[in-house]
Amino acid sequence: xxxxxxxxxxxxxxxxxxxxxxxxxxxxxxxxxxxxxxxxxxxxxxxxxxxxxxxxxxxxxxxxxxxxxxxxxxxxxxxxxxxxxxxxxxxxxxxxxxxxxxxxxxxxxx
Amino acid sequence: xxxxxxxxxxxxxxxxxxxxxxxxxxxxxxxxxxxxxxxxxxxxxxxxxxxxxxxxxxxxxxxxxxxxxxxxxxxxxxxxxxxxxxxxxxxxxxxxxxxxxxxxxxxxxxxxxxxxxxxxx
Numbered sequence: 731x732x733x734x735x736x737x738x739x740x741x742x743x744x745x746x747x748x749x750x751x752x753x754x755x756x757x758x759x760x761x762x763x764x765x766x767x768x769x770x771x772x773x774x775x776x777x778x779x780x781x782x783x784x785x786x787x788x789x790x791x792x793x794x795x796x797x798x799x800x801x802x803x804x805x806x807x808x809x810x811x812x813x814x815x816x817x818x819x820x821x822x823x824x825x826x827x828x829x830x831x832x833x834x835x836x837x838x839x840x
Numbered sequence: 841x842x843x844x845x846x847x848x849x850x851x852x853x854x855x856x857x858x859x860x861x862x863x864x865x866x867x868x869x870x871x872x873x874x875x876x877x878x879x880x881x882x883x884x885x886x887x888x889x890x891x892x893x894x895x896x897x898x899x900x901x902x903x904x905x906x907x908x909x910x911x912x913x914x915x916x917x918x919x920x921x922x923x924x925x926x927x928x929x930x931x932x933x934x935x936x937x938x939x940x941x942x943x944x945x946x947x948x949x950x951x952x953x954x955x956x957x958x959x960x961x
Contacts, residue, residue, distance in 0.1 A: 731903060733886065764946025768887075775936055775954055776879075776887065781947035819887050823946040828900050829877070829889040 734759065734820055734832035741838040747808040750835045752820030753801055758830055760801035764823035767796060767805045770834075771816050780805060807837070815839045842866035844876070844937050844952035851958050852927050858957060862920040862937030869895055869915050873942030876920040878911070880933040881954075888933075892940060893920060927959045 735753040742748040752759065752767075759765055765783045768776035778787055780796040783803060793809045803822070807814055820832040848860035860878070867874055877892035891911045892900045901909045910923045920937060934956045938948035 733888075762946065766944075766947035768948075770887075775951040776948075777951070778944075778947055778949050781944045781949070785944075787944070787949060821887075821889070821946070821948075826900075826903070827898075828902060829892070829946070831879070831887040831889055834886040 731824060731826070731828060731830050734822060734830055736818075736820060736832040736835045738833070739836045739838065741840055742807075742810045743840045744810050744812065746810050747806060748810060748837065750805045750807075750818055750820075750837070752803040752805070752822075752832050754803075754822055754830070755801055757826070758822040758824040759798065759803050761825060762823045763798070765796070765798060765803040766821045767794075768819045768821065769814075769816050770819065776819060810839055812839050842939050842950045844939060844950060846935055846937050846952045846955040848935075848955055848957065850956060851960065853961050854928055854959060856927050858922075858924040858927050858931070860922045860924075860935055860937075860955065860957075862922070862952060864918050864920070864937075864939065867939065867941075869893070869913055869918070869920070871895055875940035876913075877938050877940055877948055878920075878922045878935060879938060879948070879951075880931075880935045882930070882933040885933075890924075890935075891922060929959050931957070932959045933957060 767780035934954040939950040
C-alpha cells in the first residue's frame, strides 16, 4: 500500500493559519470517514488531534480543524502558536482493513 | 487511564527475528471494539503502520512487509506481541504500540512511548 501524500513542510507566523493536505485514493481517504491526524514532537510519541476527519479528542484546542474533499483530507491550524511547531501525520483506514499513514509534514512557526 | 509500553531488544543482527511486547493497562482486549496496533518510524522518517489485532482476534498486517509479521495476544497478561522475521538494516526504527477503539473509528488514541531497535551486525 502506498503512503498518503503530504507536503514535506509548511510554515506560518504566529497568529496566522496554515493548512496541511493529505492525498490518498478511493481505497482509503476517498471512501472512508476514518481519517485521523497526529501531532508529533521529534523524539516523542505521536498524539491524536483529529479523528473521523473532523472530530477533536477532548483537550485538543479548537484551533485545530479537519476537513475532506474527495481523495484529499486537510488539517487547518488557526491562530498559530510557537508550541504548534512539530511534525504532523495523517492516517486513513483502507478498504483492505489496514491503515496507512502519510509521509509527514514539518510545521515551522516563523 | 489507558497506558501502553513497548519492550524488547535494542539491537538485533541481520536475518534475526525481532520480538517486541506491548504491555497495556486500562482496558481489556476482550472488550468489543478494542484493538492494539503496531506502528514504526525509522530515524528521521515517517510513521508506517505494521499490524493490528482486534478484540475478536482478527489480525491485520501491512501487505508491504511480505508476510514477515506475526501478531499475537496474551489477554491474561494484557500483552500483545509482534514478531518481525528476517530483520535488515532498513528495519531500524522506533516501534510504537497504540490503542484503538471503535469509539474513535480509524484512530489510534493512546500510544506507548516507543522502543528503538537497531539492526546491525
